[in-house]
Amino acid sequence: MGITGLQGRRIVIAGSRKTDEMSLIIEKQGGIALTRSLQGLTxxxxxxxxxxxxxxxxxxxxxxxxxxxxxxxxxxxxxxxxxxxxxxxxxxxxxxxxxxxxxxxxxxxxxxxxxxxxxxxxxxxxxxxxxxxxxxxxxxxxxxxxxxxxxxxxxxxxxxxxxxxxxxxxxxxVPPEPATLALLMGELTEAAVDTVCFTTAVQVHYLFRHAIQAGNQDQLLEIFDKHVVAAAVGKVTAEALTEYGVKRMVVPDIERMGALIIEIVRYYELHDGATT
Known part of the structure; x- marks a missing residue:
């Protein structure tokens, strides 16, 4: 696997923990890491x-x-x-x-x-x-x-x-900042990002609830179906995406953040670097 498997790809980190660690892994693969925390407070x-x-x-x-x-x-x-x-x-x-x-x-x-x-x-x-x-x-x-x-x-x-x-x-x-949700929705709509990494189910819930309240759920589903890859760190997070109707997603066998990034790299390599 080459060290530039994510060359030029804009990868959103939706979590709030270990974001520096995830960013470093993404950057080592040639990607651009963007933190858009949807975790909120617990x-x-x-x-x-x-x-x-x-x-x-x-x-x-x-x-x-x-x-x-x-x-x-x-x-x-x-x-x-x-x-x-x-x-x-x-x-x-x-x-x-x-x-x-x-x-x-x-x-x-x-x-x-x-x-x-x-x-x-x-x-x-x-x-x-x-x-x-x-x-x-x-x-x-x-x-x-x-x-x-x-x-x-x-x-x-x-x-x-x-x-x-x-x-x-x-x-x-406690929900994340409305401005963060609005920013990410704008980036998704404009196809300004390639992948969103969800590290907990609650991040999925907040994004889709925001879209539902704005009447944009169908649009968000189309974005994940055709333009942006949804990546889930594990089964629970993937289950949340499935509940909202997301069909295309990347999920690693090992539920770890590093494994998630490597699985995203594999996804893009399998698709010959084609635009998603």
Whole structure:
């Protein structure tokens, strides 16, 4: 693979972490790195956890669904601060637990908990498919989320007869600057960029919500279909793109930023450097 595999290509980094590292990799491949952070801010709202945690410590649940390792750690940390860490741990031991993603599986190992259902590919769809082997009629379900609600998961559980579904969000996402979204949309419309690297699903959500609010979703889909390559760091981010209708995308087998850039290089090499 040549060192100029992205020669002259304008590659947008939509994340906010390790942007210097990603930029360096892009530039070493001959590309031009543009940071347009769509990540926004993630705010930890510990005070919002007290009521649901105290209720969980008292009543427990039949099922607990943990969707992120960081969120699971935060919940246990908040429980310890409230002086109910042991009670919460005991309720977790009594419940059936379903986990999503390898970081959540790592949390389970650290805390000595066992999962009834484990979905290491990290997608909500994969989690729901794995849960399909179990009945939820009359069951109480407690879900740990991260930053955003999961209406499709809640609806899935309710349709399968769950008597109660409680969602707990220790973190809340604050949207990126409107000017950043407008700038990127303008660049996409003008075909002024070649690829957008999405490193989390929330970045995809913010871009498409912006387009939907402006009535430009169809235009954005056409741009990704014909002119600009959408690149996703992993399965969860790719799932978000698919949900909005993006069909052409680059996704590495290894969910790492460096691997993502190399996969973009391979994409352009396979297409003989043709304009996308």
């Amino acid at each position: 705010m930890f709202e510990e005070e919002q956890l007290e009521e649901p945690l105290r209720k969980f410590a008292t009543e427990g649940a039949d099922w607990v669904i943990l969707t992120t390792g960081l969120g699971s750690d935060s919940i246990m940390g908040a429980a310890d601060k409230l002086g109910i860490g042991e009670e919460v741990k005991e309720r977790l031991l009594q419940a059936r637990i379903a986990t999503r993603g390898y970081k959540t599986s790592a949390f389970m190992k650290r805390t000595g908990l066992k999962a009834t259902v484990s979905d290491d590919d990290g997608t909500m769809q994969g989690l729901m498919e794995n849960l399909s082997a179990y009945g939820f009629e009359g069951q109480r379900v407690w879900i740990q989320l991260h930053g955003e609600t999961a209406p499709e998961l809640v609806r899935y559980l309710q349709e399968r007869g769950a008597a109660q579904v409680v969602s707990v969000l220790p973190y809340r996402h």
